[in-house]
Amino acid sequence: MKRLIAPFLFSLSALALAQPAAPVKVDQAWLRPSVQGQATTGAYMTLTAAEPLTLIGASSPAAGSVELHQMQMQGDVMRMRPVDTLALAPNRPVQLAPGGYHLMLMQPRTPFRTGTQVPLTLRFRDAKGAERTLDLSVPVAISAPGGAAVPEHKH
Numbered sequence: 001m002k003r004l005i006a007p008f009l010f011s012l013s014a015l016a017l018a019q020p021a022a023p024v025k026v027d028q029a030w031l032r033p034s035v036q037g038q039a040t041t042g043a044y045m046t047l048t049a050a051e052p053l054t055l056i057g058a059s060s061p062a063a064g065s066v067e068l069h070q071m072q073m074q075g076d077v078m079r080m081r082p083v084d085t086l087a088l089a090p091n092r093p094v095q096l097a098p099g100g101y102h103l104m105l106m107q108p109r110t111p112f113r114t115g116t117q118v119p120l121t122l123r124f125r126d127a128k129g130a131e132r133t134l135d136l137s138v139p140v141a142i143s144a145p146g147g148a149a150v151p152e153h154k155h
């Protein structure tokens with residue numbers, strides 16, 4: 001019996017230790033393709049949280065780092081700045097889109113080709129201060145799913 005019980009107990013404790021996935025619905029995710037040597041490219045999506053959450057970061061094995069950015073008009077000029085966090089109120093969709101908030105993949109390890117998928121992990125903090133993550137596979141495309149192509153923004 002011991003041989004059967006031990007693996008069972010192990011799997012139970014592994015389950016108990018596993019982080020619950022962040023309760024966020026992700027719609028219309030896409031990542032702009034990049035060419036060889038391109039330093040950055042943007043990822044866009046709509047996030048709808050089921051409970052109060054704050055997006056605190058992101059990472060991808062396919063990029064050197066991932067930053068949260070915001071594009072804003074300053075006078076006549078569109079400027080981009082890194083932002084540390086993005087608060088998500090329950091059931092209020094927040095759009096990451098060209099011209100607004102976006103995730104910037106820095107130093108792609110290889111060019112992102114249209115039609116492929118890139119793994120992206122989002123990190124959130126919940127109302128209790130606990131960290132929750134969400135693993136995504138984001139399609140590389142020249143436009144939002146079902147949308148028109150959007151001109152690339154320059155940094």
Ligand SMILES: [Cu+2]
Binds near residue numbers: 080102
């Ligand atoms: Cu950016």
